[in-house]
Amino acid sequence: MSLQFVRIVADENIPKEVVELLRELGCKEVYWIAEKKKGITDPEVWRLAASKEAILITGDLRVVPQLEERDVLEGPDLVEYSTKGLAKSELQDPVVMKALVGWLFQNGHYEGHQHVKLHIEGAVSTRLRIWQREKLRRKQKTAI
DSSP, rough: OOOOOOOEETTTTTTTTHHHHHHHTOOSOOOOOOOHSSOOOOOHHHHHHHHOOOEEEESTTTTGGGGHHHHHHHOOOOOEEEEEEEEEHTTTOOHHHHHHHHHHHHOOOSSSOOOOEEEEOOOOOOOOHHHHHHHHHHHHHHHO
């Protein structure tokens, strides 16, 4: 997929650095909600992306549950970026998000898929917890 033909609507929770990267990669259009229509509702963002025949990039996992069936079935392609288990501020750091979105588009991993989830799951744990889980795993392995 050549990015020169791709339109993107970036939700307002997408960092400026990611928007700039998409523009540098040569996307046909990158419409950033934070620049143009800050504060519009999630369904309005969805409909805007659909009307532009654009890919919607968002960090908001609450978008789809707010939509009607027709909106979802006739809506835009969607790229969701989400995190779990670590401080959201760390994983939404523009450097991390820029690397993932750049990887997705720049290296041809996005080939017109309708819904892509870039989900990072992490765990903060103590060494004692790590050892307890490992001990349990070893016990289960020997029981087989």
